[in-house]
Amino acid sequence: MELNQFSRGFAEFLDSEDPLNKYKKEFYVKDNVYYMDGNSLGLLSKRSEKTLLTLLESWKEYGIDGWTKGEYPWFYLSENLGVMCAPLVGANSNEVIITGSTTGNLHQLLATFYRPQGNRTKIVADELNFPSDLYAIQSQITLHGLSTAEHLVLVKSEDGQTINEDRVIEAMTDDVALVLLPSILYRSGQILDMEKLTKAAHERGILIGFDLCHSIGAIPHSLHEIGVDFAFWCNYKHLNGGPGAVAGLFVHENHLGKTPGLLGWFGSDKSKQFDLEIEMTPSTTVGAYQLGTPHILSLAPLYGSLELFNEVGINAIRDKSLKLTNYMITLIEHELNEYGFKFGNPVEEQARGGHIFLVHDEAARICKALKEQGVVPDFRAPNGIRLAPVALYSSYTDVWETVQILSAIMGDQTYKQFENHRDVIA
Numbered sequence: 001m002e003l004n005q006f007s008r009g010f011a012e013f014l015d016s017e018d019p020l021n022k023y024k025k026e027f028y029v030k031d032n033v034y035y036m037d038g039n040s041l042g043l044l045s046k047r048s049e050k051t052l053l054t055l056l057e058s059w060k061e062y063g064i065d066g067w068t069k070g071e072y073p074w075f076y077l078s079e080n081l082g083v084m085c086a087p088l089v090g091a092n093s094n095e096v097i098i099t100g101s102t103t104g105n106l107h108q109l110l111a112t113f114y115r116p117q118g119n120r121t122k123i124v125a126d127e128l129n130f131p132s133d134l135y136a137i138q139s140q141i142t143l144h145g146l147s148t149a150e151h152l153v154l155v156k157s158e159d160g161q162t163i164n165e166d167r168v169i170e171a172m173t174d175d176v177a178l179v180l181l182p183s184i185l186y187r188s189g190q191i192l193d194m195e196k197l198t199k200a201a202h203e204r205g206i207l208i209g210f211d212l213c214h215s216i217g218a219i220p221h222s223l224h225e226i227g228v229d230f231a232f233w234c235n236y237k238h239l240n241g242g243p244g245a246v247a248g249l250f251v252h253e254n255h256l257g258k259t260p261g262l263l264g265w266f267g268s269d270k271s272k273q274f275d276l277e278i279e280m281t282p283s284t285t286v287g288a289y290q291l292g293t294p295h296i297l298s299l300a301p302l303y304g305s306l307e308l309f310n311e312v313g314i315n316a317i318r319d320k321s322l323k324l325t326n327y328m329i330t331l332i333e334h335e336l337n338e339y340g341f342k343f344g345n346p347v348e349e350q351a352r353g354g355h356i357f358l359v360h361d362e363a364a365r366i367c368k369a370l371k372e373q374g375v376v377p378d379f380r381a382p383n384g385i386r387l388a389p390v391a392l393y394s395s396y397t398d399v400w401e402t403v404q405i406l407s408a409i410m411g412d413q414t415y416k417q418f419e420n421h422r423d424v425i426a
């Protein structure tokens with residue numbers, strides 16, 4: 001008997017054929033909860049829990065000697081995690097360091113790479129980027145004594161959801177010093193063509209950096225090969241590093257050896273750091289971009305998480321992620337076509353990141369109704385619903401259930417019991 005492709009039985013069949021299905025049990029996933037928010041905060045894996053407890057134990061056991069003793073000596077954690085993370089961004093192992101926070105790392109990178117000189121004084125960004133990035137850019141321009149109105153060039157979106165790469169390239173004029181873009185837009189999930197944009201920037205003598213918050217752990221990267229100058233990201237979304245996980249940054253080998261814009265003693269050459277000299281000797285690796293003492297307990301879960309990512313491989317993760325979002329799109333088109341939803345995400349695979357973005361005027365209250373029914377989506381003002389089925393812990397059955405619940409909420413209009421505005425955290 002052939003299964004109806006819209007049936008639950010078909011979803012179960014897809015799960016039975018899925019080579020990554022076995023990883024779901026490595027995570028703390030609740031029964032009857034369909035977690036579609038791993039692009040905001042990834043779930044805890046048992047391996048991450050274990051490495052966190054191991055590091056807590058090393059504090060208990062060794063006190064200050066934990067810096068150099070135990071399974072994961074603290075003094076080398078940021079560097080060692082950088083080596084483990086490098087394959088995920090397509091970097092050499094001396095190009096990635098796990099340090100700081102996303103926004104803090106962007107400040108460090110702008111302090112290093114934004115050097116307005118002569119006619120080249122402007123920064124090109126896009127109006128859809130995450131606001132924190134735009135705030136950081138504005139403050140760095142101001143620190144140079146320049147006006148943001150004149151020096152921040154924001155490329156406009158033509159449809160409110162996506163950015164046309166050709167408009168970005170047109171903005172790369174000879175008064176531009178630096179371009180900063182997301183690899184994947186946080187709302188629509190659009191993937192920008194990093195290779196094309198990097199090539200265009202470099203042909204015009206412009207430096208380019210990317211915010212990988214939504215792409216790390218979701219899609220493969222080749223930062224080194226395509227020659228991206230710098231990149232930065234958080235590790236608590238697709239990478240499941242936990243709330244407030246220490247972030248990451250990449251600086252291309254071509255720029256290593258330069259003195260970073262902001263100095264701190266953890267950026268020292270490790271053999272010199274405890275000489276405590278007045279003149280700093282920066283590390284010759286990307287480690288030079290660190291500032292102070294790393295947040296050891298917020299680095300710890302990443303050991304377990306990166307081990308899992310390296311075991312499965314980012315290509316297998318991307319492959320399943322696309323299958324999950326394709327499946328979700330098919331079900332939504334079939335089940336929800338009468339309810340006024342529009343896809344805000346690109347439909348083409350090469351431009352679609354790890355989530356679906358549904359646009360609907362009642363999005364805020366639909367999200368509240370979904371949550372009440374066990375689906376965890378996330379709302380993005382004013383009218384967007386992000387749904388991220390995650391390759392390592394979402395099943396095809398989870399996607400099927402999510403769409404059924406959404407369909408029921410729309411069919412019987414239960415969402416109307418909720419107010420259509422966001423909560424404090426959306």
Ligand SMILES: *Cc1c(COP(=O)(O)O)cnc(C)c1O
Nearest residue numbers: 101102103130132186211213234
């Ligand atoms: C999540 C996210 C951030 C978060 O910045 P933090 O400093 O970690 O709070 C920044 N940029 C983008 C594009 C994001 O998606």
